[in-house]
Amino acid sequence: xxxxxxxxxxxxxxxxxxxxxxxxxxxxxxxxxxxxxxxxxxxxxxxxxxxxxxxxxxxxxxxxxxxxxxxxxxxxxxxxxxxxxxxxxxxxxxxxxxxxxxxxxxxxxxxxxxxxxxxxxxxxxxxxxxxxxxxxxxxxxxxxxxxxxxxxxxxxxxxxxxxxxxxxxxxxxxxxxxxx
Numbered sequence: 001x002x003x004x005x006x007x008x009x010x011x012x013x014x015x016x017x018x019x020x021x022x023x024x025x026x027x028x029x030x031x032x033x034x035x036x037x038x039x040x041x042x043x044x045x046x047x048x049x050x051x052x053x054x055x056x057x058x059x060x061x062x063x064x065x066x067x068x069x070x071x072x073x074x075x076x077x078x079x080x081x082x083x084x085x086x087x088x089x090x091x092x093x094x095x096x097x098x099x100x101x102x103x104x105x106x107x108x109x110x111x112x113x114x115x116x117x118x119x120x121x122x123x124x125x126x127x128x129x130x131x132x133x134x135x136x137x138x139x140x141x142x143x144x145x146x147x148x149x150x151x152x153x154x155x156x157x158x159x160x161x162x163x164x165x166x167x168x169x170x171x172x173x174x175x176x177x178x179x180x
Contacts, residue, residue: 015072015093018100022140025094028071037064040086061086068093101140108137112144117158127153127180134177149177 015024032038037060039045045061048054064086069077072093079096083089112133117126130153137143144152151174154165168174 013071015076015097017076018097018104020139021093021097021101024071026141028068031067031071032064035063035067037067037086040064041090042087044087045085065089105137105140105142108133108140109142109144112137112152115152116156117161119158119160121158123157123161126156130156146177147174150174150180153177153180 013020013024013027015021015028029038029041032041040061041064045057048057068086068089069080072080076093079092080089083092112130115126115129115133117123130149134143134149154168157165
């Protein structure tokens with residue numbers, strides 16, 4: 001397991017692209033909240049006129065920007081160059097990866113629905129493929145419900161498994177995904 005950095009994120013948790021954006025965003029929000037810096041990404045914070053307050057603002061803005069910069073891989077930093085505030089940095093990453101995350105979610109949902117067991121394929125391989133895709137969806141906060149997974153699994157089984165499918169469907173209730 002990766003070593004925990006001083007900013008609360010492990011090296012392998014750093015943002016490297018759309019595939020881990022949702023997870024990175026969630027973890028980074030928690031770290032910013034822990035340091036009471038989330039206001040710098042959630043709204044425009046006006047620079048105070050008072051010198052003491054301005055110093056505090058600059059310190060906190062710097063900490064928040066540093067937390068974001070430490071939480072992204074080097075190739076992502078170029079997208080943050082020239083951003084003056086933490087909010088501008090956050091919005092740049094959001095606009096870069098949010099749309100792709102939605103596309104990725106749709107892709108994974110479609111992949112799950114299209115996964116069919118091939119004739120002669122082992123059931124373990126088929127179930128593992130479904131479980132892997134479900135795990136990927138779960139990682140972006142969109143894991144299918146248990147009963148939907150069971151239906152998808154039964155619908156995708158090859159013809160040689162139809163007697164099994166009928167026996168499951170003929171029962172009082174469908175088993176949960178966890179029971180399978």
